[in-house]
Amino acid sequence: MAEPKKRMSKSRTASRRGQNIKVKLAGVSICSKCKSPKISHQVCKVCGTYNGRQMKKPGIASGKVKTKTK
Numbered sequence: 001m002a003e004p005k006k007r008m009s010k011s012r013t014a015s016r017r018g019q020n021i022k023v024k025l026a027g028v029s030i031c032s033k034c035k036s037p038k039i040s041h042q043v044c045k046v047c048g049t050y051n052g053r054q055m056k057k058p059g060i061a062s063g064k065v066k067t068k069t070k
């Protein structure tokens with residue numbers, strides 16, 4: 001069975017894992033109204049706006065809310 005030739009250093013392991021964290025943050029954008037980080041294509045949890053429109057009351061951080069309105 002294959003064995004690693006040298007032990008991998010802590011910093012080398014941490015730097016490799018650090019690349020994966022950047023991928024997780026790819027879906028996060030900044031709200032255009034309150035400038036706080038929010039999940040893209042979803043209503044801002046701080047001010048409750050989406051695409052410049054008020055969708056819900058600000059300050060209430062609830063779960064997933066559908067942005068479609070008729």
Ligand SMILES: [Zn+2]
Nearest residue numbers: 031034044047
């Ligand atoms: Zn906002």
